[in-house]
Amino acid sequence: xxxxxxxxxxxxxxxxxxxxxxxxxxxxxxxxxxxxxxxxxxxxxxxxxxxxxxxxxxxxxxxxxxxxxxxxxxxxxxxxxxxxxxxxxxxxxxxxxxxxxxxxxxxxxxxxxxxxxxxxxxxxxxxxxxxxxxxxxxxxxxxxxxxxxxxxxxxxxxxxxxxxxxxxxxxxxxxxxxxxxxxxxxxxxxxxxxxxxxxxxxxxxxxxxxxxxxxxxxxxxxxxxxxxxxxxxxxxxxxxxxxxxxxxxxxxxxxxxxxxxxxxxxxxxxx
Numbered sequence: 001x002x003x004x005x006x007x008x009x010x011x012x013x014x015x016x017x018x019x020x021x022x023x024x025x026x027x028x029x030x031x032x033x034x035x036x037x038x039x040x041x042x043x044x045x046x047x048x049x050x051x052x053x054x055x056x057x058x059x060x061x062x063x064x065x066x067x068x069x070x071x072x073x074x075x076x077x078x079x080x081x082x083x084x085x086x087x088x089x090x091x092x093x094x095x096x097x098x099x100x101x102x103x104x105x106x107x108x109x110x111x112x113x114x115x116x117x118x119x120x121x122x123x124x125x126x127x128x129x130x131x132x133x134x135x136x137x138x139x140x141x142x143x144x145x146x147x148x149x150x151x152x153x154x155x156x157x158x159x160x161x162x163x164x165x166x167x168x169x170x171x172x173x174x175x176x177x178x179x180x181x182x183x184x185x186x187x188x189x190x191x192x193x194x195x196x197x198x199x200x201x202x203x204x205x206x207x208x209x210x211x212x213x214x215x216x217x218x219x220x221x222x223x224x225x226x227x228x229x230x231x232x233x234x235x236x237x238x239x240x241x242x243x244x245x246x247x248x249x250x251x252x253x254x255x256x257x258x259x260x261x262x263x264x265x266x267x268x269x270x271x
Contacts, residue, residue: 003086008070009079019060020067027052031266047118059106080116088120088268119264130253159184159249163263166241168205170260175199177255185247188236190227205239
């Protein structure tokens with residue numbers, strides 16, 4: 001059974017594989033590019049929002065009501081929900097439900113969604129923790145009585161993007177941290193803020209937001225403090241994509257952070 005669900009903007013999750021059944025919808029496993037023709041070439045190519053329609057069978061009336069209420073609330077607020085398919089996700093609105101069959105304890109309907117992102121995404125998260133050099137090695141002890149000794153160099157670390165193209169990079173930096181920065185694949189991701197002890201900073205490339213969250217849950221918009229250089233490719237753009245494959249990653253080891261790289265595909269994976 002395909003694991004598929006609708007998650008409202010308020011965080012309510014409604015399964016579409018139990019009580020509500022949509023099977024494996026053709027429209028969700030299809031893809032389409034927007035393009036313009038040039039002279040013997042494509043002038044432009046992009047993937048934008050598109051409509052998708054498929055049949056649904058409702059045998060649990062309480063779940064049918066929950067799905068309707070969540071979907072309509074998102075439409076009224078103008079805040080999209082999220083459709084999740086086997087670990088892949090995309091923002092969407094449910095714009096129509098056309099009932100075409102009613103029984104004693106079930107009904108069938110044609111659902112129409114607007115898929116907003118143009119791609120399906122799947123995130124892979126890696127935790128990076130501080131690795132401190134140590135002077136507890138005899139060969140690192142200097143022969144003279146100086147106020148310092150040598151330290152072991154922290155090992156080089158790497159980030160792996162399993163996708164076939166550049167991926168958005170989400171960073172969650174855990175406090176305490178002052179003006180935290182991470183260099184990844186030659187790009188500097190830096191925000192000139194103080195992340196408090198017990199709090200964290202969230203750099204979200206999908207929403208284009210930078211937020212500091214204190215231990216008490218209070219939030220601060222730190223977008224204006226993020227380094228954005230002259231945009232993509234400038235070497236210090238906080239929302240820079242990470243190339244496919246293995247890339248070096250480094251920071252001053254004074255804080256820990258999580259790195260999430262989002263694979264992007266035109267349709268959810270078949271395998």
